Amino acid sequence: MADDRLCGRTRAGWITYAYLLLYISLSGSQIFFNKWVLSSKEINFPFPVALTLLHMIFSSVLCFIIAKVFKLIKIEEGITSEIYLTSVIPIGAMFAMTLWLGNSAYLYISVAFAQMLKAIMPVAVFILGVAVGLEVMSCRMLFIMSVISFGVIVASYGEVSVSWVGVIYQMGGVIGEALRLIFVEIFVKKKGIRLSSISVMYYVSPCSALCLFLPWILLEKPKMDSYTNWNFPLHILFLNCLCTFALNLSVFLVITHTSALTIRVTGVVRDWLVVLVSALLFADSKLTLINLLGYAIAIAGVVSYNNHKLKKEATQVGSEQAAVAAAASNNNKEELEEVGTSLVSQDEKDRLIER
Incomplete structure (x- = not known):
């Protein structure tokens, strides 16, 4: 019995590592693939909007075929017209903006430098979160944001040839x-709806297109x-x-079989690999010691930010689980529906009621 359990855990561990490797491989490969398509002499297709539009149309059609024609995956219900207009469309518009501007940046800057600039992401998320009331300003978070910003500035200072047009495109992305x-985050916390990655693609891809x-x-x-x-x-x-579609599916598999900590740590590893490999593949990626030092500082800040967010989410989950358990022990189904809507799943609520 013990040997069977050990073999099962070992097998599950290897499957998890396989999913992580698949995600890193597909994510990094797609970055290089897009760069090659947009700026190589072999293809010479300098149309990032058209390329991104094709990705979204392809994902929309394939999601529809998988979910509605062959019915291989069930799409979660609950998306009303009001939710679609106020949540799904804004998410789709911002997703389109991210892909469009991010792909456009590859026409002007190297893959390595683009990845370094992406390290500023937590700063943008935190500032916007504070503006809309989702985040709270604190001395610790201010220090972490300062470390990330300083690292990105140092990495940019060490760039051999800076195209400010490319920088503007990447910052816009x-x-x-x-x-x-x-x-x-507003969609999940305030609307109380949680969707799988394939469902998100099903709803968001047509909006982005x-x-x-x-x-x-x-x-x-x-x-x-005329070209x-x-x-x-x-x-x-x-x-x-x-x-592109396979990359989105790999994200779904990784999230399903691992934790939030794993996917975030994997993302940091992926970014480092993309920076280093791009220096070998592309002539425009010339890394300097200042580049690497600044990026290392920025990544240290990103890791601290991720650790802080994960601790905050764990505390929130614990509080919601306690509230759900208290409501379930009192057999108060109305109260149970009012608590734990953002992070505690309906299946877990049902299990607590059965207890």
């Missing part, structure tokens, strides 16, 4: 991603009509879109 995370369609019509379609030097084979197009 960071702001878009920060706003998307804020909208998601619609939000990208107008800038594509205005900014890129005229250029594409004759690009060559984008259909099999490359299909593979690029498929890799």
Whole structure:
């Protein structure tokens, strides 16, 4: 019996590591893939809005086929028209903005430098969180934000060739991603709805595609009509879109089989690998000692921020579980519906009622 349990744990551990490796591989590969498509001489397809629009259309169609045609995955219900207008559309718009501006940055700056600039993300999320009342300013958080900002400034100072157009695009993408995370947090905490990654893709991808369609019509379609030097084979197009969809699915698998701490630590490892590998793959990625020192400082701040957020979430979960348990012990179903809506699942509530 003990040997069977040990074998089961070992097998589960190896499966978890396989999911993490899959996520790191797909995430890093997609970054390099997009960079190659947008700026390489072989493809020469400098249209980031069009590329992002294709990704969103592909995800929308594939999600519909998987969920509604073959019914392989069940999409959670509860998305009313009011929730769709006030939550899903803003999330989709910010997701479109993030991908559009982030991909546009690859036309002007290296992959390594883009990843270093992304380290400023927690600062943007925290500042916006304070502005909307989701975060509380404290001396500790102010120190952590200062460390991250200082690290990014040092890394930028060490960059050999800085394109400020690329920096502006990347910072715009960071702001878009920060706003998307804020909208998601409001969606989860105030609406009380939790969706799987595939359900999020099902609802958000069409919104993102619609939000990208107008800038594509205005900014890129005229250029594409008159541009004759690009060559984008259909099999490359299909593979690029498929890799984007596979990356989103890998995120779903990692979140399902690991914890929030694991996915965040994995993200830090992924960022370091992307920075180092890009220096080997791309001629425009020339790392300096100041680059690496600044990025190390920024990552140290990011790790501290993640640790603080995880402790805060653990405390919140504990408080909600205690409230749910108290309501369940009193057999008060109305009170049970009012507490623990953001982090405690309905299945856990049902188990507490049965007890």
